[in-house]
Amino acid sequence: MVVKNESVIHGRYRVVILGGGIHGVGVAHDLASRGWCDVLVVEKSVLGGGTSSKSTKLIHGGLRYLQHPRDFPLVAEGLEERALLTKLAPDIVKPLPFIFPVMKKGGMPRFMIKIGLWLYDALSYGRSLGKHSWLSLDDALKEAPILDKAVFKGFYKFFDGQTDDLALVRRVAKSASQLGATIVEHASARHLSHDQNGWQVSIDVGGVTKVVTAKYVVNALGPWAHEFFEGSGIKPKVEGINNQGTHLLLRDLGLKSGLFLQSPDDGRIFFVLPWLGYTLIGTTEDIYTGRADDCQPEAKQVEYLLERCNRFLSVKLRAEDVIKTFAGMRWLARDVGSDISDTSRTHLVTEHKIGTDILYTIYGGKLTAYRALAEEIASKITKSFGDESPSKTHLPEAWAKEDSLPEEFRLPERFSRI
Numbered sequence: 001m002v003v004k005n006e007s008v009i010h011g012r013y014r015v016v017i018l019g020g021g022i023h024g025v026g027v028a029h030d031l032a033s034r035g036w037c038d039v040l041v042v043e044k045s046v047l048g049g050g051t052s053s054k055s056t057k058l059i060h061g062g063l064r065y066l067q068h069p070r071d072f073p074l075v076a077e078g079l080e081e082r083a084l085l086t087k088l089a090p091d092i093v094k095p096l097p098f099i100f101p102v103m104k105k106g107g108m109p110r111f112m113i114k115i116g117l118w119l120y121d122a123l124s125y126g127r128s129l130g131k132h133s134w135l136s137l138d139d140a141l142k143e144a145p146i147l148d149k150a151v152f153k154g155f156y157k158f159f160d161g162q163t164d165d166l167a168l169v170r171r172v173a174k175s176a177s178q179l180g181a182t183i184v185e186h187a188s189a190r191h192l193s194h195d196q197n198g199w200q201v202s203i204d205v206g207g208v209t210k211v212v213t214a215k216y217v218v219n220a221l222g223p224w225a226h227e228f229f230e231g232s233g234i235k236p237k238v239e240g241i242n243n244q245g246t247h248l249l250l251r252d253l254g255l256k257s258g259l260f261l262q263s264p265d266d267g268r269i270f271f272v273l274p275w276l277g278y279t280l281i282g283t284t285e286d287i288y289t290g291r292a293d294d295c296q297p298e299a300k301q302v303e304y305l306l307e308r309c310n311r312f313l314s315v316k317l318r319a320e321d322v323i324k325t326f327a328g329m330r331w332l333a334r335d336v337g338s339d340i341s342d343t344s345r346t347h348l349v350t351e352h353k354i355g356t357d358i359l360y361t362i363y364g365g366k367l368t369a370y371r372a373l374a375e376e377i378a379s380k381i382t383k384s385f386g387d388e389s390p391s392k393t394h395l396p397e398a399w400a401k402e403d404s405l406p407e408e409f410r411l412p413e414r415f416s417r418i
């Protein structure tokens, strides 16, 4: 059971996980699936209320990451997890057709798009959601009547996965909790230190401070990870950067497929997607240096997205058409010497070890590959404890049954609340 009250928190856990985003609940689910129930997750707000509900909602290998051969393993892993999640949570993770247009002027040349899609299909071998194909103008307009035919030479169709990210976090949390993990919302980690008994975590829940002891701590605070370290006087092992991404929610523009678009002047990829009865547009990417709690969509990013979209569409979108905006932060370990769009999306896990007590910190990662990353961290923890029990999160029996989100998370109001 996911709870909002401090009475369930007791004095000692084997593992305390800070942050109830996809990575925090994912690690709890993985540990619980191995029979490790002495696990506590604390989330200062609502589960999934951070970056994990501000994503582009794609469960994908990441076609655009094929630009860097170093990211091919990341793409292959994403495609594998995509196939698995469409089976484990088919009501939440679904295939979505995409249109990748070839521009008359600028943009990626047709042969390059073809090579990319061929490679994407090859990497999806045995777990494909459908092969890419060339689309006629008529067929493209049936899928996306808002495309401006004057600017395109032609269209490719390919397939990827789409989710409701908040629903996914909550399903994973429910699965973890049914297997025995304790998950507490509105519980904020305030301070972390170490003494002869292990890691000491101070948690503020409903105005009451609880101190719990743990052998292992997982810092899954995403963009808040280093702010928390600062407050605890802990020196991070690597430099982290936040990269802010903005999305717009609009009324349904009649799309049956997602649009994979590239801005001709700066080469940025962005998406126009059908999503839960609305149209979702995103994302821009900019370095963000403020406090994580203050990250908000900026007017210039909203203007940028609308202006770029209007170059490709027969309808002209205006600021008044935007129902909601939301921004999230990609939290990455800095790749020294890279500019932001060139920084690899691959994750990194650092360790602070004192005796046999370990603090793990997660950098980067993708919603799509959270399960694999959670398995990696849970394996490190259980092995260090001398336990070889395997993860079972790839099996349907480790998952909670289908259910819908509570009313409080209905769209479009959701984005005013979280």
Ligand SMILES: Cc1cc2nc3c(=O)[nH]c(=O)nc-3n(C[C@H](O)[C@H](O)[C@H](O)COP(=O)(O)OP(=O)(O)OC[C@H]3O[C@@H](n4cnc5c(N)ncnc54)[C@H](O)[C@@H]3O)c2cc1C
Residues within 6 Å of the ligand: 018, 019, 020, 021, 022, 023, 024, 042, 043, 044, 045, 046, 047, 048, 049, 050, 051, 052, 053, 054, 055, 056, 057, 058, 059, 060, 187, 188, 189, 190, 220, 221, 222, 223, 224, 228, 243, 244, 245, 246, 283, 327, 328, 329, 330, 331, 362, 364, 365, 366, 367, 368, 369
């Ligand atoms: C713009 C954007 C688009 C993206 N699109 C995609 C996509 O389409 N597909 C994909 O696979 N990936 C995507 N990603 C990546 C993906 O969303 C992230 O990798 C993932 O959500 C990170 O999850 P997390 O659990 O690490 O962090 P978060 O979800 O941010 O979780 C951290 C949690 O910690 C909580 N917290 C903060 N401080 C405290 C405290 N003191 N005590 C307790 N709790 C605290 C926060 O409230 C938050 O819930 C996108 C990312 C961004 C930014």
